Amino acid sequence: xxxxxxxxxxxxxxxxxxxxxxxxxxxxxxxxxxxxxxxxxxxxxxxxxxxxxxxxxxxxxxxxxxxxxxxxxxxxxxxxxxxxxxxxxxxxxxxxxxxxxxxxxxxxxxxxxxxxxxxxxxxxxxxxxxxxxxxxxxxxxxxxxxxxxxxxxxxxxxxxxxxxxxxxxxxxxxxxxxxxxxxxxxxxxxxxxxxxxxxxxxxxxx
Amino acid sequence: xxxxxxxxxxxxxxxxxxxxxxxxxxxxxxxxxxxxxxxxxxxxxxxxxxxxxxxxxxxxxxxxxxxxxxxxxxxxxxxxxxxxxxxxxxxxxxxxxxxxxxxxxxxxxxxxxxxxxxxxxxxxxxxxxxxxxxxxxxxxxxxxxxxxxxxxxxxxxxxxxxxxxxxxxxxxxxxxxxxxxxxxxxxxxxxxxxxxxxxxxxxxxxxxxxxxxxxxxxxxxxxxxxxxxxxxxxxxxxxxxxxxxxxxxxxxxxxxxxxxxxxxxxxxxxxxxxxxxxxxxxxxxxxxxxxxxxxxxxxxxxxxxxxxxxxxxxxxxxxxxxxxxxxxxxxxxxxxxxxxxxxxxxxxxxxxxxxxxxxxxxxxxxxxxxxx
Numbered sequence: 108x109x110x111x112x113x114x115x116x117x118x119x120x121x122x123x124x125x126x127x128x129x130x131x132x133x134x135x136x137x138x139x140x141x142x143x144x145x146x147x148x149x150x151x152x153x154x155x156x157x158x159x160x161x162x163x164x165x166x167x168x169x170x171x172x173x174x175x176x177x178x179x180x181x182x183x184x185x186x187x188x189x190x191x192x193x194x195x196x197x198x199x200x201x202x203x204x205x206x207x208x209x210x211x212x213x214x215x216x217x218x219x220x221x222x223x224x225x226x227x228x229x230x231x232x233x234x235x236x237x238x239x240x241x242x243x244x245x246x247x248x249x250x251x252x253x254x255x256x257x258x259x260x261x262x263x264x265x266x267x268x269x270x271x272x273x274x275x276x277x278x279x280x281x282x283x284x285x286x287x288x289x290x291x292x293x294x295x296x297x298x299x300x301x302x303x304x305x306x307x308x309x310x311x312x313x
Numbered sequence: 314x315x316x317x318x319x320x321x322x323x324x325x326x327x328x329x330x331x332x333x334x335x336x337x338x339x340x341x342x343x344x345x346x347x348x349x350x351x352x353x354x355x356x357x358x359x360x361x362x363x364x365x366x367x368x369x370x371x372x373x374x375x376x377x378x379x380x381x382x383x384x385x386x387x388x389x390x391x392x393x394x395x396x397x398x399x400x401x402x403x404x405x406x407x408x409x410x411x412x413x414x415x416x417x418x419x420x421x422x423x424x425x426x427x428x429x430x431x432x433x434x435x436x437x438x439x440x441x442x443x444x445x446x447x448x449x450x451x452x453x454x455x456x457x458x459x460x461x462x463x464x465x466x467x468x469x470x471x472x473x474x475x476x477x478x479x480x481x482x483x484x485x486x487x488x489x490x491x492x493x494x495x496x497x498x499x500x501x502x503x504x505x506x507x508x509x510x511x512x513x514x515x516x517x518x519x520x521x522x523x524x525x526x527x528x529x530x531x532x533x534x535x536x537x538x539x540x541x542x543x544x545x546x547x548x549x550x551x552x553x554x555x556x557x558x559x560x561x562x563x564x565x566x567x568x569x570x571x572x573x574x575x576x577x578x579x580x581x582x583x584x585x586x587x588x589x590x591x592x593x594x595x596x597x598x599x600x601x602x603x604x605x606x607x608x609x610x611x612x613x614x615x616x617x618x619x620x621x622x623x624x625x626x627x628x629x630x631x632x633x634x635x636x637x638x639x640x641x642x643x644x645x646x647x648x649x650x651x652x653x654x655x656x657x658x659x660x661x662x663x664x665x666x667x668x669x670x671x672x673x674x675x676x677x678x679x680x681x682x683x684x685x
Contacts, residue, residue, distance in 0.1 A: 115665065122650065129381045129649040136380030159385040 131155075142167075166259075174254030177237050177244075179230055179272040183217045183251035186225030190243035190252055198236035199243060202229035202273075204283045207290045217249045226283050228275040234260060235268035332515060335444040335625065354447055358436035366588035369637060371398045374644050381648045408577035416574065417474040424471030425575065425582040431463035432590035438514050439596050442606045442628030446515055453514035454506060457597055458499055461552065461590060465491050468561070471583070472571035483570025487561030490658060491552050497666035498548035501541035504670075504677040505601035508535055518605035526611035526619045530604040535680055540673040542602045544666050546639070549594035551662070553587065556647035560655060595639035596632060606632040 138156030143149055144167070160166065169175065186203035203225035206214045214223045244252050262268050275283065342350030372387070372395065379386030387394030412421055438453035440446040450456050465488050472484020506512055508531045509520050523529035532538050551558035562570035572583045599605060606628030610618035622631075653661065 111664075125649045126645060129645060132383055133377065133381045133645075136383070140383065156383065157380075157385055158383040161385070161388060 169256045169258050171256065173256045173258065174239055174241060175258040176234055176255050176260050177232050177239065177270075178253060178255045179232065180251040180253075181227060181230055181272045181274045182215075183219070183249045184227050184230065184272075185217060185221060185223050185249055186227045187248060189246040189248065193242045193246045195240065195242065196236050196238060198233040200229060200231040200233075201227065203227055204275075204280065205287045206283075207286045210283070210286065217251070219249055221249060226275055226280070228273045228277075228280040228283075230272040230274075232270045232272065233268060234270055235265065332443055332519075333446055333449055335442075336446050355437075357441070357445070358439065358447065359433065361441075362433070362436070362585060362589045362592065365592060365633075365637075366585050367398050367402070369640070370588040370591070371401070371584075377641070377644050378648045381645070402581070405577055405581045408580075410577040410579065411574075413476065413574055415476045417476065420470040420474030421574070422474075422579075424467050424474055425572075425579045425586070426467070427470060428464055428467030429582050429586040429589065431461060431467055432586045432593060434460045434463065435593045436589070439593065440514050440518060440600070440606060440628075441632060442625045442630075443515075443518070444625035445629070449513060449515050452512045454502060454512045454517070454597070454601070457514075457593070458495070458502060461593065462491070462495060464586070464590065467586075468571050471575070475571070475574040477574050479567045479569070479573045480571050483561045483563070483567045483573070486563075486567075486655065487554060487571055489655075490554070490558060490561060490662075493659065493662045494548045494551035494558075494666075497544050497662060497670040498552060500667070500670035500674050501545035501548065502597070502601060504538070504541035504673055505531060505545075507674075507677055507681055508538065509601075514600055514605075517600050518607060521604040522607050524612040524619055526607070527604070527609040528611065529607070530602065530609070532602040535677060535685075537673055537676040537680060538602060540669065541677065542598070544670050544673065545598055545601070546642075548662075548666060549598060550643060550646065551658070553590045553594055553643075555591065555643050557650035557653050558658060559647075559652055560658060563652060565652075591640055591643060592636050595636040595643070598639055599632065599635035603635055604631075605635070 132155075135155040136157055140156040140158045141149070141153035143153055186201065188201050188203065191197075191199045191201045206224050206226055211222060211224075214226065216222050239254055241254060244250075244254065260268075336354055339350040339354050340348075342348075342353070344350075375397070376386040376394075378384075387397035390396040390400045412418055435457045437447035438450050438457050440449075468487045468491075469484050472480045472482075472487070475481070505517075509517050511517065511520070521529050521531060521534075527533060532542055550556075554561050560570075561567075562572070564570075567573070572580060575583060596605075603609075608619050608622040608627060608631055610622050612619045
């Protein structure tokens with residue numbers, strides 16, 4: 108019998124405790140929970156108030172070291188295609204055109220001071236496929252490929268997920284192709300070894 | 314009758330404010346030779362249920378639950394999401410009304426109707442202030458308790474007619490629960506009836522009227538009254554299938570219980586019935602123990618707070634506010650307590666609430682006869 112009354116007493120006290128907790132939270136809903144992150148010292152001290160972030164309107168900044176959307180700084184790209192080859196899911200597509208000798212100055216150098224020897228008319232990254240593994244970043248010799256802090260890049264159309272980084276227009280590309288073709292025809296003799304030619308060939312064909 | 318149409322007596326809001334004056338005037342109102350006043354009397358609680366379910370019931374509960382859980386609740390449709398319920402209703406109206414192939418069509422269709430009528434009929438004896446009551450029956454309280462039991466039939470019809478295991482389980486649990494909890498609820502209400510010596514809903518309010526406001530309420534008139542008050546409140550939670558007694562719908566066990574198969578407006582009607590009976594039990598508890606439409610504010614010397622806050626419109630305000638207060642407690646409990654198991658539910662009903670209700674009954678009777 109005493110257990111029976113103890114049970115009732117327990118129920119009443121626990122119910123009242125629980126109701127006290129929910130009521131405290133109810134009245135604290137006029138406040139916002141602090142913005143301290145998990146690495147903050149007072150993270151566990153800020154338990155009162157609304158915790159919801161209204162996401163598209165407000166967001167917690169992604170960490171500075173965050174690796175999300177892939178970005179290519181095309182002005183530093185030398186068109187070596189190592190990233191395209193390294194990519195395990197082939198989400199990078201690059202087309203290059205060899206730079207003719209007289210255009211070398213126009214094409215310029217990378218920020219590291221390396222002479223660029225290829226135009227890069229097509230540098231497409233399919234960010235919908237990209238799994239942010241970072242292998243392309245590791246192999247890039249000029250460090251022009253990197254993951255940015257941008258984590259939300261949803262689109263309504265699939266095509267918009269393919270990012271075009273190429274920096275030549277179609278007309279320019281045609282002109283550069285023609286130029287490269289002419290130069291190749293003009294100077295075939297000093298090069299007895301045809302080895303490097305096939306490497307350039309598919310790129311021109313494409 | 315048509316000649317009297319434009320006289321002030323035809324317009325209840327400018328009429329005298331004596332007991333039941335508005336509803337009496339409405340019941341005598343004939344338009345085009347038809348007793349449309351009676352229809353208006355029935356329509357007022359209906360509109361009230363719909364409005365309150367729309368605003369406080371759905372939107373308020375979502376907001377209250379959100380705040381209790383440190384969330385924001387609906388925020389997108391309109392400022393602070395106030396139009397969210399309207400958007401939901403538009404969605405419900407467009408939903409296909411599905412009656413599944415193997416359902417018992419008659420029971421399936423009639424279930425939500427019986428359910429809603431059951432909870433709505435009790436509003437007939439609910440006084441919305443001193444001047445308005447649907448029907449001032451001399452057995453009003455008994456009628457209210459009895460007619461709400463009609464809901465059981467609707468729930469069973471819905472659960473059985475769905476031809477769905479979840480629905481049937483939900484219906485069986487619901488019937489077992491409602492029938493069991495009617496006993497402590499009725500005995501607790503009987504304590505109130507003993508204090509009043511009447512079953513008429515308006516008489517309950519009149520007997521708790523007085524210049525000192527809440528002091529005249531039965532909860533404070535009798536030292537044992539808090540016990541039947543709490544017992545009736547707990548039992549009424551179970552009767553309306555509210556948490557922590559929501560095992561008939563138990564969304565984590567039974568999908569949605571007896572209304573698993575319902576879609577569109579039938580689903581909405583079931584929800585409306587739930588909100589209707591939530592207000593009903595809250596109104597009954599506030600009439601029996603907390604003075605109904607009487608103002609709780611006391612007259613303090615020349616500051617006649619009670620007199621200033623009494624009258625037909627104030628009466629409606631007070632009873633609705635008291636009802637809303639208890640609905641707030643129901644919501645508060647819902648977002649605090651976990652659901653009871655079936656055996657715990659029966660334990661609470663038969664081994665705790667019922668004996669305590671009998672004890673309260675005896676103590677209240679002794680107090681009323683020998684002490685008062």
